[in-house]
Amino acid sequence: MKRYRIDPRPGWQETVEAQGLIYPLTRHADGVLRPYWDESAYYEFSLPEVEALEEVVEELHGMCLAAAAHMVEHERFADLGITDPRLAGLVAESWRRRDELPSVYGRFDLRYDGTGPAKMLEYNADTPTSLVEAASPQWFWMEERFPGADQWNSLHERLVAAWKRQAALLPPGAPLHFAHSAGDELGEDLMTVAYLEETAQQAGLETVAISMEDIGWDRLAGRFVDQRLRFMRACFKLYPWEWLTTDTFGPHVLDTLDNGGGTGSTLWIEPAWKMLLSNKALLAVLWELFPGHPNLLPAYLDGPRELAAPDGPGYVAKPLLGREGAGVTVHEPGAPAATAPVREEACCYQELAPLPDFDGNRVVLGAWVVEDEAAGLGIRESAGLVTDEYARFVPHVIR
Numbered sequence: 001m002k003r004y005r006i007d008p009r010p011g012w013q014e015t016v017e018a019q020g021l022i023y024p025l026t027r028h029a030d031g032v033l034r035p036y037w038d039e040s041a042y043y044e045f046s047l048p049e050v051e052a053l054e055e056v057v058e059e060l061h062g063m064c065l066a067a068a069a070h071m072v073e074h075e076r077f078a079d080l081g082i083t084d085p086r087l088a089g090l091v092a093e094s095w096r097r098r099d100e101l102p103s104v105y106g107r108f109d110l111r112y113d114g115t116g117p118a119k120m121l122e123y124n125a126d127t128p129t130s131l132v133e134a135a136s137p138q139w140f141w142m143e144e145r146f147p148g149a150d151q152w153n154s155l156h157e158r159l160v161a162a163w164k165r166q167a168a169l170l171p172p173g174a175p176l177h178f179a180h181s182a183g184d185e186l187g188e189d190l191m192t193v194a195y196l197e198e199t200a201q202q203a204g205l206e207t208v209a210i211s212m213e214d215i216g217w218d219r220l221a222g223r224f225v226d227q228r229l230r231f232m233r234a235c236f237k238l239y240p241w242e243w244l245t246t247d248t249f250g251p252h253v254l255d256t257l258d259n260g261g262g263t264g265s266t267l268w269i270e271p272a273w274k275m276l277l278s279n280k281a282l283l284a285v286l287w288e289l290f291p292g293h294p295n296l297l298p299a300y301l302d303g304p305r306e307l308a309a310p311d312g313p314g315y316v317a318k319p320l321l322g323r324e325g326a327g328v329t330v331h332e333p334g335a336p337a338a339t340a341p342v343r344e345e346a347c348c349y350q351e352l353a354p355l356p357d358f359d360g361n362r363v364v365l366g367a368w369v370v371e372d373e374a375a376g377l378g379i380r381e382s383a384g385l386v387t388d389e390y391a392r393f394v395p396h397v398i399r
Contacts, residue, residue: 001045001114003358008039009144016137020195023186028390037133038392039141043363043379045398049114050152054374056118056295057108057367061374063293064123067285068095068276079301080279081320081346087245090257094272101271102166103371104196104236105131105159107378109387110365113356117294120286121353121364122318125277126270127240129188130366130393131155132195134378138395150398152377156199158370163203165371171267174233175206177226181239182211193238200236212239217252224256224266234267241275242321244268280318280348299350307351310334314352319345328386354385362387363394 009015013024016037026036071080072095077088094101106125112118135155142151170176178200180193197207208226215232216225224232237244244253256266276282283299290296298307307315314333319326327345330352355362364387366378380391 001043001049001112003041003043003361003363005041005359006039006145009141012037012039015140016133019137019140020132020191021137022191023188026390026392034392036392037137038381038394041359041361041381041394042145043358043394043396045114045152045396047150047398050377050398053110053112053118053152053365053367053377056110057369057374058372060108060120060123060295061106061369061372063286063290064125064277064282067282067289068273070289071276071285072096076285079281079285080275081281082275084245086254090254091272091275094257095276098271098273100169101267101273102169102234102269103271103274104162104166104269105371105375106274106277106369107131108367108369110367111353111355112365113363118365119297119353120283120295121297121350122280123277123282124323125369126274127238127278127323128366128368129192129238130378130380131368132188132191133393134366134368134376135159135195138378138393141395142397146397146399151396152398153375155368155370155376158373158375159196159199160202162371163200163205167203167205169267170205171233174231175208176200176269177208177210177232177235179210179212179215179235179237179239182213189238193236196236210235212237215249217249222252222255224252232266234269236269240278240321241270241272278321280320280322280350281346283318283348283350297351297353299348301346301348304331304349307349316350316352317347318350319347326388330385355382355387364391 016024021037024037025033027033072092082088107128108123109121110118111121139153142149178193178197180189184190200207210226214227218225226232281301284301286296287299304315306312315331317329355364361381363379363381368376379394379396380387381394382391
Protein backbone atom coordinates (compact mmCIF):
# COMPACT_ATOMS: atom_id res chain seq x y z
CA MET A 1 0.00 0.00 0.00
CA LYS A 2 1.56 3.25 -1.17
CA ARG A 3 0.34 6.80 -1.74
CA TYR A 4 1.38 8.78 -4.81
CA ARG A 5 0.83 12.36 -5.93
CA ILE A 6 -0.57 12.96 -9.40
CA ASP A 7 -1.89 15.92 -11.38
CA PRO A 8 -5.71 16.01 -11.54
CA ARG A 9 -7.26 15.69 -14.98
CA PRO A 10 -8.29 18.90 -16.73
CA GLY A 11 -12.00 19.40 -16.14
CA TRP A 12 -12.10 16.69 -13.46
CA GLN A 13 -15.03 18.29 -11.66
CA GLU A 14 -17.33 18.25 -14.69
CA THR A 15 -16.19 14.70 -15.49
CA VAL A 16 -17.11 13.19 -12.11
CA GLU A 17 -20.35 15.18 -11.93
CA ALA A 18 -21.40 13.63 -15.25
CA GLN A 19 -20.65 10.21 -13.72
CA GLY A 20 -23.06 10.78 -10.84
CA LEU A 21 -20.82 12.44 -8.26
CA ILE A 22 -22.74 15.71 -8.06
CA TYR A 23 -21.07 16.61 -4.73
CA PRO A 24 -17.36 16.81 -5.73
CA LEU A 25 -16.65 19.72 -3.37
CA THR A 26 -17.11 20.21 0.37
CA ARG A 27 -17.64 23.56 2.06
CA HIS A 28 -15.35 23.69 5.08
CA ALA A 29 -15.82 25.57 8.34
CA ASP A 30 -13.94 28.58 6.95
CA GLY A 31 -16.45 28.82 4.10
CA VAL A 32 -13.98 27.66 1.43
CA LEU A 33 -14.97 24.92 -1.03
CA ARG A 34 -12.36 22.17 -1.26
CA PRO A 35 -12.39 18.89 -3.20
CA TYR A 36 -14.24 15.98 -1.71
CA TRP A 37 -13.29 13.91 -4.75
CA ASP A 38 -9.51 14.32 -4.60
CA GLU A 39 -7.61 12.91 -7.57
CA SER A 40 -4.44 14.84 -6.76
CA ALA A 41 -3.31 11.58 -5.16
CA TYR A 42 -4.03 7.87 -5.39
CA TYR A 43 -3.22 4.68 -3.51
CA GLU A 44 -1.59 1.64 -5.02
CA PHE A 45 -2.02 -1.92 -3.74
CA SER A 46 -0.56 -5.25 -4.74
CA LEU A 47 -2.89 -8.06 -5.74
CA PRO A 48 -1.89 -10.24 -2.73
CA GLU A 49 -2.73 -7.33 -0.42
CA VAL A 50 -6.21 -7.00 -1.88
CA GLU A 51 -6.85 -10.73 -1.87
CA ALA A 52 -5.89 -10.86 1.82
CA LEU A 53 -8.16 -7.91 2.59
CA GLU A 54 -11.04 -9.59 0.79
CA GLU A 55 -10.63 -12.65 3.02
CA VAL A 56 -10.55 -10.43 6.13
CA VAL A 57 -13.73 -8.61 5.11
CA GLU A 58 -15.67 -11.80 4.47
CA GLU A 59 -14.47 -13.30 7.75
CA LEU A 60 -15.50 -10.15 9.62
CA HIS A 61 -18.90 -10.23 7.94
CA GLY A 62 -19.41 -13.82 9.07
CA MET A 63 -18.35 -12.89 12.62
CA CYS A 64 -20.85 -10.01 12.61
CA LEU A 65 -23.65 -12.38 11.64
CA ALA A 66 -22.61 -14.67 14.49
CA ALA A 67 -22.70 -11.69 16.86
CA ALA A 68 -26.19 -10.78 15.61
CA ALA A 69 -27.37 -14.32 16.30
CA HIS A 70 -25.88 -14.11 19.80
CA MET A 71 -27.61 -10.79 20.54
CA VAL A 72 -30.97 -12.19 19.47
CA GLU A 73 -30.57 -15.49 21.29
CA HIS A 74 -29.54 -13.77 24.52
CA GLU A 75 -31.96 -10.83 24.08
CA ARG A 76 -29.25 -8.20 24.39
CA PHE A 77 -31.33 -5.46 22.82
CA ALA A 78 -30.83 -3.09 25.76
CA ASP A 79 -27.11 -3.05 24.92
CA LEU A 80 -28.13 -1.59 21.56
CA GLY A 81 -30.34 1.03 23.17
CA ILE A 82 -33.47 -0.81 22.00
CA THR A 83 -35.71 -0.60 25.07
CA ASP A 84 -39.12 -0.93 23.40
CA PRO A 85 -40.11 -4.60 23.85
CA ARG A 86 -42.23 -4.53 20.71
CA LEU A 87 -39.38 -3.21 18.54
CA ALA A 88 -36.98 -5.72 20.08
CA GLY A 89 -39.37 -8.54 19.24
CA LEU A 90 -39.77 -7.33 15.66
CA VAL A 91 -35.99 -7.06 15.16
CA ALA A 92 -35.61 -10.59 16.50
CA GLU A 93 -38.34 -11.86 14.17
CA SER A 94 -36.69 -10.07 11.25
CA TRP A 95 -33.44 -11.87 12.09
CA ARG A 96 -35.16 -15.25 12.23
CA ARG A 97 -36.74 -14.57 8.82
CA ARG A 98 -33.57 -13.14 7.27
CA ASP A 99 -33.49 -15.75 4.49
CA GLU A 100 -36.88 -14.43 3.34
CA LEU A 101 -35.91 -10.73 3.44
CA PRO A 102 -33.80 -8.95 0.82
CA SER A 103 -30.52 -7.54 2.12
CA VAL A 104 -28.15 -5.90 -0.31
CA TYR A 105 -25.02 -4.19 0.96
CA GLY A 106 -22.85 -2.77 3.77
CA ARG A 107 -19.50 -1.08 4.34
CA PHE A 108 -16.72 -1.93 6.78
CA ASP A 109 -14.40 0.86 7.92
CA LEU A 110 -10.92 -0.57 8.42
CA ARG A 111 -7.61 0.65 9.76
CA TYR A 112 -4.85 -0.63 7.48
CA ASP A 113 -1.40 0.67 6.60
CA GLY A 114 -0.03 -2.11 4.39
CA THR A 115 2.00 -3.77 7.13
CA GLY A 116 0.04 -5.22 10.05
CA PRO A 117 -3.40 -6.86 10.06
CA ALA A 118 -6.41 -4.75 9.12
CA LYS A 119 -8.47 -3.67 12.15
CA MET A 120 -12.23 -3.27 12.10
CA LEU A 121 -13.32 0.21 13.18
CA GLU A 122 -17.05 -0.21 12.53
CA TYR A 123 -19.66 -1.68 10.19
CA ASN A 124 -22.37 0.40 8.52
CA ALA A 125 -24.76 -2.24 7.28
CA ASP A 126 -27.93 -0.12 7.15
CA THR A 127 -27.33 3.22 5.40
CA PRO A 128 -23.77 3.30 4.04
CA THR A 129 -22.86 6.09 1.62
CA SER A 130 -19.77 6.88 -0.52
CA LEU A 131 -21.03 4.11 -2.80
CA VAL A 132 -21.37 6.15 -5.99
CA GLU A 133 -17.78 7.39 -5.97
CA ALA A 134 -16.43 3.93 -5.14
CA ALA A 135 -18.39 2.16 -7.88
CA SER A 136 -18.38 4.57 -10.81
CA PRO A 137 -16.08 7.66 -11.01
CA GLN A 138 -13.23 5.74 -9.38
CA TRP A 139 -13.42 3.02 -12.05
CA PHE A 140 -13.56 5.48 -14.94
CA TRP A 141 -10.66 7.47 -13.43
CA MET A 142 -8.54 4.30 -13.42
CA GLU A 143 -9.43 3.43 -17.00
CA GLU A 144 -8.40 6.90 -18.14
CA ARG A 145 -5.27 7.39 -16.03
CA PHE A 146 -3.96 3.82 -15.72
CA PRO A 147 -5.25 1.71 -18.61
CA GLY A 148 -4.28 -1.88 -18.03
CA ALA A 149 -4.29 -1.54 -14.25
CA ASP A 150 -6.92 -3.12 -12.02
CA GLN A 151 -8.99 -2.04 -9.05
CA TRP A 152 -10.76 -3.67 -6.11
CA ASN A 153 -14.13 -2.85 -7.55
CA SER A 154 -16.82 -5.28 -8.67
CA LEU A 155 -19.56 -3.23 -7.04
CA HIS A 156 -21.72 -2.57 -10.06
CA GLU A 157 -21.78 -6.13 -11.34
CA ARG A 158 -22.40 -7.58 -7.88
CA LEU A 159 -25.24 -5.15 -7.14
CA VAL A 160 -27.03 -6.00 -10.37
CA ALA A 161 -26.54 -9.71 -9.69
CA ALA A 162 -27.81 -9.28 -6.11
CA TRP A 163 -31.06 -7.68 -7.27
CA LYS A 164 -31.54 -10.46 -9.80
CA ARG A 165 -31.08 -13.12 -7.14
CA GLN A 166 -33.29 -11.40 -4.61
CA ALA A 167 -36.09 -10.49 -6.99
CA ALA A 168 -37.91 -13.66 -5.93
CA LEU A 169 -38.11 -12.30 -2.37
CA LEU A 170 -39.97 -9.17 -3.48
CA PRO A 171 -43.78 -8.98 -3.57
CA PRO A 172 -44.93 -10.11 -7.03
CA GLY A 173 -46.49 -7.58 -9.37
CA ALA A 174 -45.46 -4.55 -7.30
CA PRO A 175 -42.76 -1.97 -8.08
CA LEU A 176 -39.82 -1.53 -5.73
CA HIS A 177 -39.79 2.00 -4.31
CA PHE A 178 -36.45 3.74 -3.67
CA ALA A 179 -36.59 6.42 -0.97
CA HIS A 180 -34.18 9.08 0.24
CA SER A 181 -34.67 12.07 2.52
CA ALA A 182 -35.43 15.42 0.91
CA GLY A 183 -33.44 16.97 3.76
CA ASP A 184 -30.23 15.82 2.06
CA GLU A 185 -28.72 19.16 1.00
CA LEU A 186 -25.57 17.82 -0.67
CA GLY A 187 -27.30 15.30 -2.90
CA GLU A 188 -25.24 12.37 -1.58
CA ASP A 189 -28.23 10.38 -0.33
CA LEU A 190 -30.20 11.23 -3.48
CA MET A 191 -27.47 9.96 -5.80
CA THR A 192 -26.74 6.87 -3.69
CA VAL A 193 -30.39 5.86 -3.93
CA ALA A 194 -30.56 6.80 -7.62
CA TYR A 195 -27.52 4.64 -8.33
CA LEU A 196 -28.95 1.67 -6.45
CA GLU A 197 -32.22 2.15 -8.32
CA GLU A 198 -30.31 2.07 -11.60
CA THR A 199 -28.67 -1.24 -10.65
CA ALA A 200 -32.11 -2.65 -9.79
CA GLN A 201 -33.47 -1.51 -13.15
CA GLN A 202 -30.57 -3.20 -14.92
CA ALA A 203 -31.58 -6.35 -13.03
CA GLY A 204 -35.02 -6.10 -14.63
CA LEU A 205 -36.97 -4.71 -11.67
CA GLU A 206 -39.72 -2.11 -11.95
CA THR A 207 -38.84 0.84 -9.71
CA VAL A 208 -40.34 4.08 -8.38
CA ALA A 209 -38.35 6.96 -6.86
CA ILE A 210 -39.78 8.80 -3.85
CA SER A 211 -38.61 10.97 -0.96
CA MET A 212 -39.25 9.80 2.58
CA GLU A 213 -41.23 12.97 3.17
CA ASP A 214 -43.64 12.06 0.35
CA ILE A 215 -44.53 8.66 1.79
CA GLY A 216 -48.11 8.74 3.03
CA TRP A 217 -50.22 6.63 5.35
CA ASP A 218 -53.67 5.43 4.31
CA ARG A 219 -55.49 5.25 7.63
CA LEU A 220 -58.47 3.33 6.30
CA ALA A 221 -56.42 0.64 4.59
CA GLY A 222 -53.58 0.69 7.13
CA ARG A 223 -50.93 0.94 4.40
CA PHE A 224 -48.06 3.13 3.30
CA VAL A 225 -48.73 4.80 -0.06
CA ASP A 226 -46.72 6.87 -2.55
CA GLN A 227 -47.59 10.19 -4.23
CA ARG A 228 -50.05 8.42 -6.55
CA LEU A 229 -51.67 6.66 -3.58
CA ARG A 230 -50.25 3.31 -4.69
CA PHE A 231 -49.68 0.77 -1.92
CA MET A 232 -45.95 0.53 -1.20
CA ARG A 233 -45.38 -3.22 -0.98
CA ALA A 234 -41.57 -2.94 -1.00
CA CYS A 235 -39.25 -0.01 -0.33
CA PHE A 236 -35.48 0.45 -0.28
CA LYS A 237 -34.84 3.35 2.10
CA LEU A 238 -31.59 5.19 2.72
CA TYR A 239 -32.97 6.23 6.08
CA PRO A 240 -31.69 4.82 9.39
CA TRP A 241 -33.93 2.38 11.20
CA GLU A 242 -33.54 4.33 14.44
CA TRP A 243 -35.16 7.31 12.68
CA LEU A 244 -37.74 5.24 10.87
CA THR A 245 -39.05 3.70 14.08
CA THR A 246 -39.11 6.93 16.10
CA ASP A 247 -40.50 9.43 13.55
CA THR A 248 -44.14 10.45 13.70
CA PHE A 249 -45.07 7.47 11.50
CA GLY A 250 -42.89 5.09 13.51
CA PRO A 251 -45.88 3.23 15.03
CA HIS A 252 -47.17 2.57 11.51
CA VAL A 253 -43.77 1.15 10.52
CA LEU A 254 -44.00 -1.25 13.45
CA ASP A 255 -47.54 -2.12 12.44
CA THR A 256 -46.41 -3.11 8.94
CA LEU A 257 -43.54 -5.14 10.38
CA ASP A 258 -45.90 -6.78 12.85
CA ASN A 259 -48.16 -7.81 9.98
CA GLY A 260 -45.68 -10.53 9.06
CA GLY A 261 -46.11 -10.25 5.30
CA GLY A 262 -49.86 -9.73 5.35
CA THR A 263 -51.87 -7.55 3.01
CA GLY A 264 -50.88 -4.32 4.77
CA SER A 265 -47.19 -5.07 5.21
CA THR A 266 -44.32 -3.16 3.61
CA LEU A 267 -41.08 -4.99 2.88
CA TRP A 268 -38.29 -2.62 3.95
CA ILE A 269 -34.75 -2.86 2.56
CA GLU A 270 -32.40 -2.95 4.36
CA PRO A 271 -34.38 -5.21 6.77
CA ALA A 272 -34.89 -4.42 10.45
CA TRP A 273 -32.29 -6.97 11.57
CA LYS A 274 -29.59 -4.69 10.14
CA MET A 275 -30.10 -2.64 13.34
CA LEU A 276 -28.00 -5.34 15.00
CA LEU A 277 -25.00 -4.59 12.75
CA SER A 278 -25.11 -0.81 12.37
CA ASN A 279 -24.89 -0.17 16.09
CA LYS A 280 -21.47 0.43 17.69
CA ALA A 281 -22.43 -2.01 20.48
CA LEU A 282 -21.62 -4.67 17.88
CA LEU A 283 -17.92 -3.87 18.39
CA ALA A 284 -18.07 -4.80 22.07
CA VAL A 285 -20.07 -7.97 21.40
CA LEU A 286 -17.54 -9.03 18.77
CA TRP A 287 -14.65 -8.56 21.21
CA GLU A 288 -16.57 -10.54 23.82
CA LEU A 289 -17.19 -13.41 21.39
CA PHE A 290 -13.82 -13.32 19.60
CA PRO A 291 -11.33 -11.95 22.16
CA GLY A 292 -7.87 -11.36 20.78
CA HIS A 293 -8.91 -11.76 17.15
CA PRO A 294 -6.20 -10.11 15.01
CA ASN A 295 -8.72 -8.03 13.02
CA LEU A 296 -10.61 -6.68 16.05
CA LEU A 297 -9.84 -3.95 18.58
CA PRO A 298 -10.73 -4.32 22.28
CA ALA A 299 -14.11 -2.67 22.88
CA TYR A 300 -16.47 -2.37 25.86
CA LEU A 301 -19.86 -0.91 26.71
CA ASP A 302 -19.42 -0.23 30.45
CA GLY A 303 -16.38 2.04 30.16
CA PRO A 304 -12.85 2.09 28.79
CA ARG A 305 -11.50 -0.36 31.41
CA GLU A 306 -7.79 -1.05 30.90
CA LEU A 307 -7.70 1.15 27.80
CA ALA A 308 -7.69 4.25 30.05
CA ALA A 309 -4.97 3.00 32.40
CA PRO A 310 -1.86 5.19 32.72
CA ASP A 311 0.07 2.68 30.64
CA GLY A 312 -2.94 1.84 28.43
CA PRO A 313 -3.24 2.42 24.68
CA GLY A 314 -5.91 5.11 24.92
CA TYR A 315 -9.39 4.78 23.51
CA VAL A 316 -12.12 6.26 21.35
CA ALA A 317 -15.64 6.79 22.74
CA LYS A 318 -18.25 6.28 20.03
CA PRO A 319 -21.99 6.93 20.41
CA LEU A 320 -23.92 3.76 19.60
CA LEU A 321 -25.52 5.50 16.62
CA GLY A 322 -24.12 8.22 14.41
CA ARG A 323 -22.65 9.10 11.03
CA GLU A 324 -19.42 10.70 9.83
CA GLY A 325 -17.69 10.77 13.20
CA ALA A 326 -20.41 12.76 14.98
CA GLY A 327 -19.94 12.65 18.76
CA VAL A 328 -16.73 10.61 18.62
CA THR A 329 -14.11 11.63 21.20
CA VAL A 330 -10.46 10.58 21.18
CA HIS A 331 -8.60 9.94 24.45
CA GLU A 332 -4.85 9.71 24.03
CA PRO A 333 -2.75 7.22 26.02
CA GLY A 334 -1.97 8.29 29.56
CA ALA A 335 -4.69 10.97 29.72
CA PRO A 336 -5.59 11.84 33.34
CA ALA A 337 -8.70 10.06 34.56
CA ALA A 338 -10.45 13.40 35.04
CA THR A 339 -10.28 14.06 31.31
CA ALA A 340 -11.39 10.56 30.35
CA PRO A 341 -14.73 10.00 32.08
CA VAL A 342 -17.38 7.45 31.25
CA ARG A 343 -19.89 9.40 29.15
CA GLU A 344 -23.52 9.75 30.20
CA GLU A 345 -24.85 8.76 26.78
CA ALA A 346 -24.56 5.14 25.74
CA CYS A 347 -21.20 4.63 24.01
CA CYS A 348 -18.83 1.98 22.85
CA TYR A 349 -15.28 2.38 24.16
CA GLN A 350 -12.84 1.05 21.59
CA GLU A 351 -9.06 0.88 21.76
CA LEU A 352 -7.39 3.84 20.07
CA ALA A 353 -5.77 2.71 16.85
CA PRO A 354 -4.61 5.95 15.21
CA LEU A 355 -5.33 6.03 11.50
CA PRO A 356 -2.22 5.59 9.36
CA ASP A 357 -0.50 8.81 8.33
CA PHE A 358 0.43 9.01 4.64
CA ASP A 359 2.11 12.34 3.88
CA GLY A 360 0.08 14.06 6.61
CA ASN A 361 -3.18 12.43 5.58
CA ARG A 362 -5.08 10.07 7.89
CA VAL A 363 -6.55 7.25 5.83
CA VAL A 364 -9.42 4.81 6.41
CA LEU A 365 -10.41 1.98 4.07
CA GLY A 366 -14.11 1.54 3.28
CA ALA A 367 -14.49 -2.10 2.25
CA TRP A 368 -17.82 -2.94 0.63
CA VAL A 369 -19.87 -6.10 1.04
CA VAL A 370 -22.66 -7.05 -1.38
CA GLU A 371 -24.82 -9.81 0.03
CA ASP A 372 -22.12 -11.88 1.80
CA GLU A 373 -19.13 -11.19 -0.45
CA ALA A 374 -16.40 -8.53 -0.50
CA ALA A 375 -17.09 -6.27 -3.47
CA GLY A 376 -14.89 -3.19 -3.54
CA LEU A 377 -12.91 -0.45 -1.85
CA GLY A 378 -13.30 3.27 -1.26
CA ILE A 379 -10.61 5.29 0.51
CA ARG A 380 -11.20 8.44 2.54
CA GLU A 381 -8.58 10.77 3.96
CA SER A 382 -8.90 13.29 6.76
CA ALA A 383 -6.64 15.73 8.56
CA GLY A 384 -7.38 14.37 12.04
CA LEU A 385 -7.89 11.05 13.77
CA VAL A 386 -11.67 11.11 13.21
CA THR A 387 -12.97 10.66 9.67
CA ASP A 388 -15.62 13.38 9.55
CA GLU A 389 -17.73 15.29 7.03
CA TYR A 390 -14.60 17.05 5.73
CA ALA A 391 -12.94 13.81 4.63
CA ARG A 392 -11.78 13.42 1.02
CA PHE A 393 -12.31 10.45 -1.29
CA VAL A 394 -9.10 9.29 -2.99
CA PRO A 395 -9.06 6.65 -5.77
CA HIS A 396 -6.86 3.54 -5.89
CA VAL A 397 -5.36 1.02 -8.30
CA ILE A 398 -3.93 -2.51 -8.16
CA ARG A 399 -0.64 -2.79 -10.03
